[in-house]
Amino acid sequence: YTSSLQIKNYPSKMKYCSSCGSKVELKVPQDDHFPRYCCTNCDAIHYQNPNIVTGTIPIMKDRVLLCKRAIHPRPGMWTLPAGFLENGETLGQGAFRETLEETNTEVKMGNLYAIFNIPQISQIYMLFFAEVLREDFGKTPESLEVKLFKEEEIPWQELAFPFVPIVLKNYFADRKDNKFDLKVETIERPVKKTNQ
Numbered sequence: 001y002t003s004s005l006q007i008k009n010y011p012s013k014m015k016y017c018s019s020c021g022s023k024v025e026l027k028v029p030q031d032d033h034f035p036r037y038c039c040t041n042c043d044a045i046h047y048q049n050p051n052i053v054t055g056t057i058p059i060m061k062d063r064v065l066l067c068k069r070a071i072h073p074r075p076g077m078w079t080l081p082a083g084f085l086e087n088g089e090t091l092g093q094g095a096f097r098e099t100l101e102e103t104n105t106e107v108k109m110g111n112l113y114a115i116f117n118i119p120q121i122s123q124i125y126m127l128f129f130a131e132v133l134r135e136d137f138g139k140t141p142e143s144l145e146v147k148l149f150k151e152e153e154i155p156w157q158e159l160a161f162p163f164v165p166i167v168l169k170n171y172f173a174d175r176k177d178n179k180f181d182l183k184v185e186t187i188e189r190p191v192k193k194t195n196q
């Protein structure tokens with residue numbers, strides 16, 4: 001591995017200290033190795049670290065449950081249920097909650113199947129297998145439509161995010177020999193200039 005850490009890969013820009021409201025500046029604090037937003041007035045150092053996105057691959061027999069997004073980004077596109085881990089949650093609890101919020105059904109959580117590094121946007125995706133127990137799923141404020149798809153029915157051209165086709169292709173390939181090893185991959189994403 002080589003370190004690709006760069007100053008520009010900050011998740012969000014900060015102008016003012018959230019403790020005292022004074023201006024912050026980006027600098028390397030004493031005895032540190034990376035630039036941080038440091039308050040010019042109080043002693044606050046505002047550390048920013050990657051966000052974790054947790055979700056599921058909900059399965060019922062030979063079909064996978066997908067959600068048509070009702071919200072930005074990518075409204076109208078299909079995705080696997082996933083979202084940001086909340087403070088105090090375990091990965092599994094977060095994945096279960098996101099699945100319930102996006103599909104309206106309570107799944108039975110299974111093993112971790114895929115981890116994606118997305119360093120350009122400082123996000124880590126963690127996807128678990130989940131069993132769809134009941135056909136009580138349906139649309140929610142976050143999903144226009146929630147539907148089970150066989151492999152040949154997957155809307156490949158209408159998938160919302162790069163991780164979705166990767167997970168689905170791996171899953172359908174692994175299903176042929178019924179062996180589902182954990183996948184760890186890195187997704188390269190172009191960084192929008194407006195975020196820099």
Ligand code: ZN
Pocket residue numbers: 017018019020021022039040041042043044
């Ligand atoms: Zn301050």
